[in-house]
Amino acid sequence: MSEERWDAIFVGAGITSLACAAMLVQRHPGLRLLLIDKHIVAGGYATTFARARVDATFDCSLHKLSGMNEGGNLIRILRDLGLGESLGLVYPDDYFCAYHAGEAMALPNDADEAEALLLSRFPHQAEGIATFFEQVRTHGRNGYYQFQMLDGSFEPDMAQLRYAHRNFKHKTVREALRELFDDPYLIEILAAPGIYVGGYPEDLGYLYYLHVVYATLNRGNAYVTGASQRLSNLLAQRVVDAGGRLMLGTRVEAVLTGEDGRTRGVRTNRGTFHADQVYINASPHYAVRNLFAEDVDLGQTVEKLAALKPARSTTTVYLVTDRAPGELGLPHTESMLFADMPGDSSDLRIAAERAGFPDAESEQAFWRCSPMEVTNYHALDPDGGHVVCLNVLDSIAHWPQRRTPAYRAKKVRACDALVERLLSHVPDLRGHVVHTEVATPHTYVRFTNNTDGSGYGAMVGTDLRGHVFHHGFPVAGVHFLSAWVAGPSYEAAFGYAEMKARQWKRA
Ligand SMILES: Cc1cc2nc3c(=O)[nH]c(=O)nc-3n(C[C@H](O)[C@H](O)[C@H](O)COP(=O)(O)OP(=O)(O)OC[C@H]3O[C@@H](n4cnc5c(N)ncnc54)[C@H](O)[C@@H]3O)c2cc1C
The missing domain is CATH 3.50.50.60 (FAD/NAD(P)-binding domain)
Incomplete structure (x- = not known):
């Protein structure tokens, strides 16, 4: 001692x-x-x-470090630490590839190009798309440079701040996107980056969310070799x-x-x-x-x-294939898989929560109907092996205690549900999966002591009282x-x- x-x-x-x-x-x-x-x-x-x-x-x-292009906060800090060169940074071409009902659409890693692609795919939502990307460019940017605002090195437009305070502060992403759009698939695509911060559209504050999109898309993203x-x-x-x-x-x-x-x-x-x-x-x-x-x-x-509400936890499937995933129909570094009826996912999660998280309803809402994030790690860093990870935001509330038969059975169901979703969108992977293992919200608690297995700290919703x-x-x-x-x-x-x-x- x-x-x-x-x-x-x-x-x-x-x-x-x-x-x-x-x-x-x-x-x-x-x-x-x-x-x-x-x-x-x-x-x-x-x-x-x-x-x-x-x-x-x-x-x-x-899977994504945000703020990694010129003007990004993180790349500046890493360079100040003398780490800019030594990290072997990998900059993917795509923000993510959206999969839905037999269609794969890769959103470029550039805000203007992503906006143009969405305009061509959803011409009936043109006005909302222009408004959304403008909000990201102005209000998202103001949120992103909050530390610089505090030390005086970034001077925001006060009228913009007042506008945001009046119009966005009390809105969730779900409320704000429903005001801008009536196409449920477009809403799901634009809300999907909430996965990066542990929140679904009904959870996250819109003003905060605009800054998440700005940080990850407008300010660039990269992976570390x-x-x-x-x-x-x-x-x-x-x-x-x-x-x-x-x-x-x-x-x-x-x-x-x-x-x-x-x-x-x-x-x-x-x-x-x-x-x-x-x-x-x-x-x-x-x-x-x-x-x-x-x-x-x-x-x-x-x-x-x-x-202070925890952000969502995650259920993860770590998966290995016998060949490079890129050769098996999964070329992009990151994909988001959307359910056939994307508009239902939010309502199903809210209904499952209101009903006290019954097994069947919760598994349907969180595992099958919510967006699933897929990272092709082999495309980011081949030295790690033929690795693909599947993530859905989840709630610990419908997971039984570890080391019980019910917990083990649920892990098997989670693995089957998530892997089957991947295979249904990328059928060439079928027969090539050689290893799977599951991390649940309980796994995350066990390894980190984080409340309810949250991997993202506190939820940044519309009520920020607990944050102080x-x-x-x-x-x-x-x-x-x-x-x-x-x-x-x-x-x-x-x-x-x-x-x-x-x-x-x-x-
Ligand atoms: C699946 C997933 C994917 C993510 N992807 C990304 C991404 O691509 N990009 C991104 O920017 N962010 C991502 N995040 C979020 C990011 O990983 C977290 O926000 C960040 O790592 C949290 O770091 P932290 O410093 O809060 O500490 P934590 O990582 O929570 O670490 C806390 C540490 O405290 C230790 N500890 C706790 N209690 C004790 C004790 N009593 N004694 C000793 N040690 C103790 C734990 O062992 C742990 O090591 C992701 C999160 C998850 C879960």
């Missing part, structure tokens, strides 16, 4: 912690940072796992090279609080470590429930947290640093990490 003193301790080594720690040691050489994670590799969701038998490495989250694990490892190495330490396979059991109301460090299953600053990368609900002593009055934080849960946190020196405060995505993680690194001062 050890007792050591550090300048700061990070509870969890997810991508936000890693980014912040790497920026801190760059700005303040000599700073001694300790990163602790219960998992055996660094990165949280930004990790990979391998299956030697099928020669495959699976990325647990990353060597997968998300490579990015995580490079950041971790920076911290270690600067004299810091990464303790893996170590569980933080408590954040220590002194009588003066300041943090003293953490207690883990491998000893106690002291610091005046503790950055909590774990979910705030989990942290508040498990990591603080009973005599710390967290009443107000708990009250605020009640309003950390304001006035009663223990001095404790910071929250994760998708739960930054917002979902690697780009948000790096942006928030940069802001926290700039705010560094010793206690």
Whole structure:
């Protein structure tokens, strides 16, 4: 057992912690940072796992880094860290390929070209399409440069901000898109990028959503050769090279609080470590429930947290084929598969939730009728093997406890449903799938402690009250640093990490 003193301790080594720690040691050489994670590799969701038998490495989250063209926030931060060149960035041609009722339509990775393609496919929706892309260009852009707005380096048009506040702030994506369009398939296509941030159209705030489209489409997207694990490892190495330490396979059991109301460090299953600053990368609900002593009055934080809704979780099928997926009819890096009756998906999810998430209705709504995201990882990085991943946003509410017969049976049903959807749209893959395995919302909780298995932190809906849960946190020196405060995505993680690194001062 050890007792050591550090300048700061990070509870969890997810991508936000890693980014912040790497920026801190760059700005303040000599700073001694300790990163602790219960998992055996660094990165949280930004990790990979391998299956030697099928020669495959699976990325647990990353398929698109947003903000990766000139003017993008993430590419600027990566370059500032000196990582621009070393990541082997891959820029796909397409934003995604939309599959529906026998039609495949690849949306180019360029906002103007995507708009032109949608205009030619949906000429009867021309006015709405022009309005939507204009809203992305103006209001999406204003949202995207929010950190620059705060530090004065981006001056927004105040009339635009007032307009957005009045007209969009209280609208969901579903409400706003239904005002612009009456073609249900077009609505599903335009709402599909919500998958990147863990929300369906009925969940997400429209103003926030416009910024998601701007970040991913207008500001460019890319993948990292060597997968998300490579990015995580490079950041971790920076911290270690600067004299810091990464303790893996170590569980933080408590954040220590002194009588003066300041943090003293953490207690883990491998000893106690002291610091005046503790950055909590774990979910705030989990942290508040498990990591603080009973005599710390967290009443107000708990009250605020009640309003912080987790984003959707994910059910994922990791799949391996016996040949390159591109040779088997899946040429695009990313595809979105839409149900035959796309207009029904939102209503079916809402109905399943209102009915208390019955099995059959929930599986129909979330697995078969909602958009399914498919990443052809082989097309992004062939060294990872013939890997394809299938993702649907899901709810933990209809999943039984792990290690029960009902849970195992449900995993089989999930795998069958998602794989069958893929095969029905890409029939040449049939007979070529050599390996499948499923991650459920419970898998995500088990590996990350994130509330309800959310892989995207908090849902950014129309009610943002819970998002300030950390304001006035009663223990001095404790910071929250994760998708739960930054917002979902690697780009948000790096942006928030940069802001926290700039705010560094010793206690
Ligand atoms: C399927 C999926 C696909 C995604 N795809 C993309 C994408 O393509 N592009 C994109 O930008 N974003 C994507 N995201 C979102 C992105 O991955 C997340 O927003 C981001 O990785 C969250 O990082 P985080 O810093 O909040 O930490 P997390 O990844 O949540 O990590 C938290 C860490 O804390 C550790 N921890 C928790 N409790 C303890 C404890 N008591 N002791 C020690 N350690 C602890 C956990 O082990 C974990 O490592 C995706 C997410 C999912 C789920």
